[in-house]
Amino acid sequence: MFERIYQIFIELTNHALFSKLLQKFSTSRASAVLLSSYARVYKINQSEMADNLKNYENLQQLFIRQLKEGVRPIDQTLNGVVSPVDAVIEEYGYIDPAKEMKVKGKVYSIEEMVGNDKLLEKYIGGLFMIFYLSPRDYHRIHSPLSGTITNMWTLGNRSYPVNKWGMKYGKDPLTKNYRKLTELLHPYGNMLMVKVGAMFINSIERTHEGESVTKGDEMAYFTFGSTVVLLFEKGTFILNPNIEKEQPVKVGQLIGVLKEK
Incomplete structure (x- = not known):
């Protein structure tokens, strides 16, 4: 019963017009009246922010805020891979031959999420990790390793929620939502990053130029x-x-190391 009610609510609020209205409001000066209450409700750490809360002109500026230099040190472990975001590790595991993964008891098709069956072949047997960003988190995405961007593409047009309820009861947000995918080649193989848009507002803005990235x-x-x-490509990554699952992590925190196949 709860599942059906939840899905009906999401379908009603997932309409493109509703999303556009919410996006228009979040980028308007009128939304600035909510800044203090938003920061309080979500317990945003204002001491880390690069700017003072009162200087943001709307909610979107707070969502995409930058941090003070040095508050997210990047782990320098040899061959280390770091968290790309401030988030909770929702799930991790191995990519099975059926190209599926289980999240909150629900099976998701990695093949559908990636949209490229041939490219996905080399990842079978490799590790997947899912990072969930809440509305309170720093929303900028960093490279977890050093390498070269070899491929980028965009899929999906929905904006279902990706919180724990969305993962469990929603209509496959990881495979239906708007998402941008980036494949990186590193000295030991390949890594694929899938950036999944969230409920209402699907904007994912690229800020990096060029093909080479540094951790x-x-x-x-x-x-x-x-x-x-x-x-992660099979045999190239050690967690x-x-x-642990449901553990909070910060940008730059060590999540594993690369290894030679």
């Missing part, structure tokens, strides 16, 4: 809470043993 470089930002999925 910790800013790559893009979300204009609302959302999700990042990392896929940090200190990482």
Whole structure:
């Protein structure tokens, strides 16, 4: 019963017109009256912000805020891979031959999420990690490793929520939502980053120019809470043993190391 009610509510609020109205409001000066209450309700750490709260002109500027230099140090472990976002690690596991993954008890098609079956072949048997960003989190996305961008593409047109209720009861947000995908080649193989748009506002803006990235470089930002999925080619990544499911992580925090196949 709850599942059906939830899905009806999402269908009603997922209309393109509703999304446009919400986006228009969040970018308007009128939304500035909500800045203080938003920061209080979501317990945003204002001491980390590069600017004072009163200087933001609307909610969107707060969503895409930058941080003070040095508050997100990038781990320098040799061959280390770091968290690309401030988030909670929603799930991780191995990509099975059926090209599926289980999140909150629900099976998702990685093949549909990626939209390129041939490209996905090399990731079978490799590790996937899902990072969920809440509305309180820093919304900028950084590169988890150093490498070269070899491929970028865009899929999807929905904006279902990607929180725990959306993952469990929603209509496959990881495979239906608007998403931008970036494949990186590093010295030991390939890694695929899937940036998944969230409820209402699907904007994912690229900020990095050029093909080469260094670990910790800013790559893009979300204009609302959302999700990042990392896929590692089989045999190229070892998960940090200190990482656990539903654990909060910060940009630059060590999540594992690369290894030679």
